Amino acid sequence: MSKPNSILEDARIEVGLTHSELWFRYFALGGMSTALEVEAYLYDALTPTDHDRDLVATALNERFSELGGDHPVAYTDDDDFDKRNL
Amino acid sequence: MAEYRAVDEDRVDRRIAFGLTTRYTSRQVVVALRGEIDMLTTPTFASVLDSLFETGRRDIVVDVAELEFMDGSGLRVIGPMSARLHDSGGALTIRSPSPMVRRLLDLTEMGDLIERDSPDPVSSTLGGEQQAGDASTPVIDGSVETDTQDTVRLPAFPVGNDVIDAALRLVTALARATIGGADGVSVTLTRHGRFTTVAASDETIAQMDRDQYATGEGPCLSAAAEGHWFHAESLADESRWPQFVPRALEDGIASVLSTPLMVSARPVGALNIYSNTDHAFGPRDQELAALFASEASSILAEARTDMTIEEVAGLLREALTTRQVIAHAEGVLMGRQGISADAASANLRQTAKRTGVDVRESAAAVLVSVLRDNLIGQV
Numbered sequence: 358m359s360k361p362n363s364i365l366e367d368a369r370i371e372v373g374l375t376h377s378e379l380w381f382r383y384f385a386l387g388g389m390s391t392a393l394e395v396e397a398y399l400y401d402a403l404t405p406t407d408h409d410r411d412l413v414a415t416a417l418n419e420r421f422s423e424l425g426g427d428h429p430v431a432y433t434d435d436d437d438f439d440k441r442n443l
Numbered sequence: 444m445a446e447y448r449a450v451d452e453d454r455v456d457r458r459i460a461f462g463l464t465t466r467y468t469s470r471q472v473v474v475a476l477r478g479e480i481d482m483l484t485t486p487t488f489a490s491v492l493d494s495l496f497e498t499g500r501r502d503i504v505v506d507v508a509e510l511e512f513m514d515g516s517g518l519r520v521i522g523p524m525s526a527r528l529h530d531s532g533g534a535l536t537i538r539s540p541s542p543m544v545r546r547l548l549d550l551t552e553m554g555d556l557i558e559r560d561s562p563d564p565v566s567s568t569l570g571g572e573q574q575a576g577d578a579s580t581p582v583i584d585g586s587v588e589t590d591t592q593d594t595v596r597l598p599a600f601p602v603g604n605d606v607i608d609a610a611l612r613l614v615t616a617l618a619r620a621t622i623g624g625a626d627g628v629s630v631t632l633t634r635h636g637r638f639t640t641v642a643a644s645d646e647t648i649a650q651m652d653r654d655q656y657a658t659g660e661g662p663c664l665s666a667a668a669e670g671h672w673f674h675a676e677s678l679a680d681e682s683r684w685p686q687f688v689p690r691a692l693e694d695g696i697a698s699v700l701s702t703p704l705m706v707s708a709r710p711v712g713a714l715n716i717y718s719n720t721d722h723a724f725g726p727r728d729q730e731l732a733a734l735f736a737s738e739a740s741s742i743l744a745e746a747r748t749d750m751t752i753e754e755v756a757g758l759l760r761e762a763l764t765t766r767q768v769i770a771h772a773e774g775v776l777m778g779r780q781g782i783s784a785d786a787a788s789a790n791l792r793q794t795a796k797r798t799g800v801d802v803r804e805s806a807a808a809v810l811v812s813v814l815r816d817n818l819i820g821q822v
């Protein structure tokens with residue numbers, strides 16, 4: 358693919374979660390999208406609502422925390438959130 | 444009982460993990476608890492009891508022999524359920540309480556619930572104990588863990604149909620417990636070129652599926668064949684499936700929602716949700732059905748993997764418990780602050796980020812604050 362990965366997909370690869378594992382975490386947080394839809398968010402094939410996007414970001418950030426990191430994936434209501442960087 | 448230990452001891456971490464197992468005898472259902480019943484685990488316990496009640500179980504024994512700890516939230520589930528069972532001619536009995544649990548029950552005037560005679564372990568093992576339903580169609584009763592007996596019988600590798608079926612039964616049970624208006628849930632799969640029901644929440648539901656296979660039509664078969672969902676909002680007004688619909692109406696089914704199970708973009712079966720009420724399934728229920736169908740699909744798709752049923756069950760149980768804790772906390776925040784669900788979700792997330800905890804812990808803290816306020820209110 359010539360298209361660069363989304364920030365979310367890059368983060369997923371960085372923390373080493375499979376798509377299924379990420380979906381499970383997203384589901385546990387209250388997410389209502391299917392596994393396929395979440396995968397589509399990561400590939401920019403579907404645009405999530407802000408709420409869904411933040412749940413995916415939370416799932417990724419919690420994994421970063423488990424690995425000793427910070428919350429590198431910005432939330433839509435963060436001051437430094439850049440709409441272009443979905 | 445041997446099959447009581449659902450989890451291989453080697454897999455248990457140092458803490459005693461919360462666990463819940465249901466066992467059926469001809470007369471009773473025994474819900475065995477282990478670990479701790481607290482804010483985090485009570486929702487699971489409560490939903491299992493609710494499901495058992497809704498599926499007509501009236502004689503429920505809660506075996507607490509392996510329970511390490513129970514707080515007030517557990518008592519607030521046991522008390523009302525005991526009253527509901529009593530009002531409908533049944534009973535809730537507590538079996539083998541530790542001195543701590545016994546004292547807790549005595550203090551809250553629930554000591555009468557404690558079983559008078561300890562069960563004879565030999566007779567309870569040999570005394571005609573059986574899983575409800577017949578062998579070809581395992582029947583689950585809406586509890587989240589009826590699969591655990593399969594766990595110990597099955598080797599971890601390789602993953603065969605038995606393990607997949609057990610995982611699907613778990614998904615069925617979770618769907619049954621979670622989707623509002625669902626009176627019964629089943630999973631149909633195409634195996635060896637014919638349709639088979641691998642899980643059904645009760646005999647009527649298994650019969651509904653068989654009626655569709657027999658007549659060669661119905662929402663479940665349409666979903667499994669065409670790969671998109673079929674929603675019969677009101678069977679009384681339904682013109683599709685003229686052979687099947689009268690049989691369903693006769694059995695008191697009024698609406699059906701069938702969602703296909705897809706593997707590699709090919710339909711392989713359907714998740715079927717039945718209700719005794721027409722127009723029972725709203726948009727949110729349809730979303731949840733899609734979600735559970737998606738989960739069942741991924742279990743089928745990943746059947747070749749090394750995931751054991753304990754792991755699948757563990758993941759689902761964990762995910763569902765977390766969801767409930769977060770949903771309750773969001774409800775509290777919505778009520779307290781008069782904000783929307785999404786805003787409550789953002790609130791929990793921002794608090795978690797600020798305080799360096801995860802969202803579940805942040806949600807649990809909200810619930811603890813409610814408990815504390817209630818206790819202060821009582822003093």
